[in-house]
Amino acid sequence: MKRSKSVYLFLAPALVMVVVFLLFPMVYTLSVSFTRWDGLSPPKFNGLENYIDLFRSRAFLVSLKNTFIWVIFTLLLPVGLGLLIAWGVSNIKLAGLFKAVFYIPLTLSAVTTGLIWVWMYGPQLGVLNNLFRALHLDFLAHSWLTEVPLNTYSMIFAWTWRTTGSNMIMFLIGLQALPKEPIEASQLDGFSKWQTFIYVMLPMLRSMTTVVVAMALINSFNIFDIIYVMTSGGPYRSSETLAVTMYRESFVLFHMGYGAAVAVVLSIMVLLVSAFYVREMTKREITY
């Protein structure tokens, strides 16, 4: 009797913190999204008006498009490269040396990464343009962060630089855990290393790939810091993603109801992706 009550004492501190600081605000944001609110005067209920306005607003549609560009390219670049590099590194000598280089950006924050790459991309004194000029490749010099749509891709590259290393580590963990027999058998059957990788190792790597892809997807929907530091979504709101649009609408323009609606749309997209992740997780729970 005493035991069963004390169990809740163990659970309570964590539960209370999560409910007060995370779950309650989440529900509150949902309710704010159905109101018109400047953050000061009392909010006025306006039904679905914010959501209708969203899809009529050019800034929102540009932001939505950019968000999808980010999502697609973070799957192609940091995840795809991470996988290829992990496979490449696992096939050669001196792997530790090659791997270590990809660890470096993992120690830096997104803000620091942004600051470094703002300077790399600088039009006058920036590293890239000066490098291209020194190599007599002047036509490659660009105003990387103000030309549209180049600015979004420039930032995606900076993000790739920062995150490829952690995907590489995840895939290396996955590759190490693969059973040796099928791989050796396929090589005895005359498969090249590359064929073995595509036809034998990739299918066995599926569960790790699912996890890495899902985490990269969720993270890419939420990217905020690096864009805020590098372009703040500019010029003229051309490089915003939903996370940045939400911040700008709520805390720069004080359209809190509208900002909340952006947050809800973003959440719905993240939830759809998470559903796959949760399913994969619960599947594993059962096979325990």
Added chain:
Amino acid sequence: MRFNKYFLYALLIIFNLVWILPIWPTILVACKTNIDFTRQAFWQLPTRMAFWENAVEAWTTAQLGIYFINSLLYGLAGSLGAILFSSLAGFALARLRLKGSYWWFLLIWSGTIFPFQMYVIPLFKFYNMWGLYDTRIGMILFYMAICIPFCVFIFRNYFITISFPIQEAATLDGCSSFGIYWRIFMPQAKPAIAVLILFQFTWIWNDLLFGMILTRSPLARPIMVGLARLQGFRAGTGTNVPALMAGAVLGSLPTILLFVGLLRYFIEGLRLSGAGE
């Protein structure tokens, strides 16, 4: 076949060069005077070592020093607090007979799913109402809360793997639930704790969004907000890039040191969070 091998090496070397490219000039620039910075090419060595002046400029004039200490406090208090609360909850969820424990777990874990944008408007409003806005205690409480779901996830999965007979023997010997948690489970969880300190400290240290929304004055502002604002930090005509880069180097030191010291745990952490084992 041999060609393939050389091709692979060449490709990896190119990637490595691209990955190193931003690092070396960043360190060089942090060591240059403003004059060297504007007159020299980025690959040239500085005429005199100016890292110290740049660092002092960033540390005092731009007040990075205060932000640094704030973030150190948030990182330590936030991650340790979250680990204490989460290990208690993880222990209850994994080892104490609790009705519907899986649902309680899902409720806490759901705090990791939603984008941070879902939290910021109410937090801003209620922090103002509760007097937590722009205070250190407010920041610590929030950072604790946001770290808890992931920590609970790790502790629950970790505690499940510890064998039952130990717990039963301790119960028979008259050990209380708290005693079992503190004397038997926590000492065995040391690797998980190291992983979580590394991950959560780094997360808190690197946070920009909540620092921007929940603080205003230097007394509470965390380091990343300070660094992001340094970009608009003027000296003469434009941003003082050498001071900015010196600041960026200083601001990255704690995470670099943690990472180098705990690399083994970092990889273990990715395994735990990814494989859900």
